[in-house]
Amino acid sequence: MHELREDPLPAAPPAQQPRGRCIVVTSGKGGVGKTTTTANVGVALAATGARVVLIDADVGLRNLDIVLGLEARVRHHVLDVLEGNAELDDALVSDKRVPSLKLLAASQTREKDDVDTNAFRGLVEKLRERFDYVLIDCPAGIEKGFQNAIVGADEAIIVCTPEVSAVRDADRVVGLLGERVKITLIVNRLRPALVRRGKMLSVDDVNAILRLPLLGVIADEPGVIISTNKGEPLALDANSPTGDAYRKIAGRIAGTDTSAPEIPREASFLDKLFGGQR
Amino acid sequence: MSARRIVVTSGKGGVGKTTTTANLGAALALRGKRVVLIDADIGLRNLDLVLGLEKRIVFDIVEVVEGRCQLRQALIKDKRFGESLSILPAAQTRDKTAVTENQFAKVIDDLAEMCDYAIIDCPAGIEHGFRNAVAGAREAIVVTTPEVSAIRDADRVIGKLNERGLPIRLVINRIRPDMVRSGDMLSVEDVCEILSAELLGIVPDDEDVIDTTNRGEPIALRAESRLAGIYEKIARRLEGEIVPFTALNAPNFLSRFLGRKAG
Amino acid sequence: MLEFLKRLFNPEPSSVTARERLRLVLLSDHLALAPDVVESLKADLIAVISKYVDVDAAQCDVTFEQQDRVVAMLANIPILGMKPAARAPRPAPPEPPPMIDAAPASATVADAPDVPDAAVAPVAPAAPKPRRRRRRRTGVNAAPAHG
Numbered sequence A: 001m002h003e004l005r006e007d008p009l010p011a012a013p014p015a016q017q018p019r020g021r022c023i024v025v026t027s028g029k030g031g032v033g034k035t036t037t038t039a040n041v042g043v044a045l046a047a048t049g050a051r052v053v054l055i056d057a058d059v060g061l062r063n064l065d066i067v068l069g070l071e072a073r074v075r076h077h078v079l080d081v082l083e084g085n086a087e088l089d090d091a092l093v094s095d096k097r098v099p100s101l102k103l104l105a106a107s108q109t110r111e112k113d114d115v116d117t118n119a120f121r122g123l124v125e126k127l128r129e130r131f132d133y134v135l136i137d138c139p140a141g142i143e144k145g146f147q148n149a150i151v152g153a154d155e156a157i158i159v160c161t162p163e164v165s166a167v168r169d170a171d172r173v174v175g176l177l178g179e180r181v182k183i184t185l186i187v188n189r190l191r192p193a194l195v196r197r198g199k200m201l202s203v204d205d206v207n208a209i210l211r212l213p214l215l216g217v218i219a220d221e222p223g224v225i226i227s228t229n230k231g232e233p234l235a236l237d238a239n240s241p242t243g244d245a246y247r248k249i250a251g252r253i254a255g256t257d258t259s260a261p262e263i264p265r266e267a268s269f270l271d272k273l274f275g276g277q278r
Numbered sequence B: 001m002s003a004r005r006i007v008v009t010s011g012k013g014g015v016g017k018t019t020t021t022a023n024l025g026a027a028l029a030l031r032g033k034r035v036v037l038i039d040a041d042i043g044l045r046n047l048d049l050v051l052g053l054e055k056r057i058v059f060d061i062v063e064v065v066e067g068r069c070q071l072r073q074a075l076i077k078d079k080r081f082g083e084s085l086s087i088l089p090a091a092q093t094r095d096k097t098a099v100t101e102n103q104f105a106k107v108i109d110d111l112a113e114m115c116d117y118a119i120i121d122c123p124a125g126i127e128h129g130f131r132n133a134v135a136g137a138r139e140a141i142v143v144t145t146p147e148v149s150a151i152r153d154a155d156r157v158i159g160k161l162n163e164r165g166l167p168i169r170l171v172i173n174r175i176r177p178d179m180v181r182s183g184d185m186l187s188v189e190d191v192c193e194i195l196s197a198e199l200l201g202i203v204p205d206d207e208d209v210i211d212t213t214n215r216g217e218p219i220a221l222r223a224e225s226r227l228a229g230i231y232e233k234i235a236r237r238l239e240g241e242i243v244p245f246t247a248l249n250a251p252n253f254l255s256r257f258l259g260r261k262a263g
Numbered sequence C: 001m002l003e004f005l006k007r008l009f010n011p012e013p014s015s016v017t018a019r020e021r022l023r024l025v026l027l028s029d030h031l032a033l034a035p036d037v038v039e040s041l042k043a044d045l046i047a048v049i050s051k052y053v054d055v056d057a058a059q060c061d062v063t064f065e066q067q068d069r070v071v072a073m074l075a076n077i078p079i080l081g082m083k084p085a086a087r088a089p090r091p092a093p094p095e096p097p098p099m100i101d102a103a104p105a106s107a108t109v110a111d112a113p114d115v116p117d118a119a120v121a122p123v124a125p126a127a128p129k130p131r132r133r134r135r136r137r138t139g140v141n142a143a144p145a146h147g
Helices: A034-047 A064-068 A078-082 A117-130 A144-150 A164-177 A192-196 A203-210 A222-230 A241-254 A269-273 B017-030 B061-065 B101-112 B128-135 B148-163 B177-181 B188-195 B208-215 B226-238 B253-258 C002-009 C014-033 C035-049
Strands: A021-026 A052-056 A101-104 A133-137 A155-160 A182-190 A214-219 B004-009 B035-039 B085-088 B117-121 B139-144 B168-175 B198-204 C053-055 C061-067 C070-076 C079-082
Touching (some): A034 A052, A034 A064, A034 A133, A034 A241, A064 A101, A064 B148, A078 A117, A133 A144, A155 A203, A164 A203, A222 B148, B004 B128, B017 B035, B017 B168, B017 B226, B035 B101, B061 B101, B139 B148, B148 B168, B188 C014, B198 B226, C014 C035, C035 C053, C035 C061, C035 C070
Parallel strands (some): A052 A133, A155 A182, B004 B117, B035 B085, B139 B168
Antiparallel strands (some): C053 C079, C061 C070
16 A cells, blocks of 8 residues: 655746736827827837837727837738737837837738737737736727727726816726726826916816826927827937936836826926927 | 718827817808718717817717607707707717617718708727718718828728718818928928828917817807818818918917917 | 938938838838739739749739838749740750761762761750749839729
């Protein structure tokens, strides 16, 4: 008769890489700066050495590639990967300026309904094994595109401009995201002079309705248009105040920056004299 | 005698479809036309807000389609325009799949019997909401800003509209002449060349739009604003008049210093 | 380096960059959106190339890529072999000299039939060798077309 012997304690599993964070950048309202934010926050996080993948969930109307200046390098897209027509590694576009950043582009010719939600969730999980951050650029709206983008994310950044329509839409999205998602807020395109003159909602006005932890505030400035023209995100520009704001946001996300978000100040007299706000 | 049915679309969100719909509708109404504006952005309605009519909503388009009210009951008359301007609001607690293309087209058909212009404010995107909005239309106005993403999306939408054979006219919104001059923004000529569409209007970026939206007042009603004149011109062009485009000058040094826009 | 210096001393306005990037990206978008056009182009390309070489039509592939400042068409066309008509005609082997009995020494040379110089069939000028086409790069500079 064999002696019953206690099995020795199993060896401790090898130290596992912590699973990467998945953050969806959403808003409800279109045109408030989701794609610009995804691009810049992604670049800023990757510039610190973190492994970051950006996913464009706007099937049919992709723009993350062009905002990043990577449009010429896209060979395959998410649906190619999900449908087995391309390997994930072939679809991930590298950014020579920021080696630890990768882009997974959307298809330009397909539709959001073509994306199988479970398959997308599986892809996000797989990416979380390989990357420290998976940032998903959500399309406008609250239909299938939005629903797919939020699946698999346990954090969300709401981008909102200080305008009534945007606040209303953001509020709807907060309701749809539900309790399980940790939500933070970026107020974009603030114009301090208009706020002072009572012609624009203030950050406090916006957050009185949304009541979300504030991640950052970005002032409206022509530099963003120029950066999209060139395909050079401002987070790459050490001299750009907007780039700086995004770098601070990245720091807050990573937990390395514990400062409270600054509200941008109005352009000074000298700023106005010499050409308006930078 | 059936109305002109025009969809205002863009692909890209946030370029000014709702602002354009509201102000074009207002300008046409000021010229005595009977106008109905339809908000096709079910789930994220904003046309009511931009016109300051949000507190007067009783029924919406989904309830009309589901037979829970008559079409006339859902229409909200904007009293600032007498009998000339009404809106059919979207639902806020549903989404765009609540209405089919055929149902939407039928609503537009019914509306077309009671007005001169049925103008449909299309949601962002090119999926269900877009298909609904376009279903009832016979003409399209594509709104774009002079920015790379907006133009790319406008191009896509123009392709979709071409597939349906809808005549298209272009409104370039939020142009900044100072940035065009310094080479930091695409010009009107650049945009028209890239999109190859007939130009209907050029609307400069104007900080007053934010203020008027906050107040629920279409800027077309603010006679002292240059945008009121611009929307009036757009309305006239839509009616078939040949109206030259205003040369937009960059604000001069002094006005920038004093914080006001020139001209 | 030259590019860098050019940009440093003569920075291109961003609107010019934007225009150029848009032109290319829209061309790519349109090509991707016109699969029937691409299929017709592929069929025509295969037909033309098949006049010179045998190709594996099932494995042929045509794609479009953006490279630097052009959109390039990349055609991958597996070639199975040369078409007979396309082969350059080979020179005929020289005819062996006719067998003759060994002439008596005295036989005059005149008896031997004239042996022409090694007979070479007249050779047509060598047909130009068809170029092997495996990849063809075409810069496409058309303005974007709308459907």
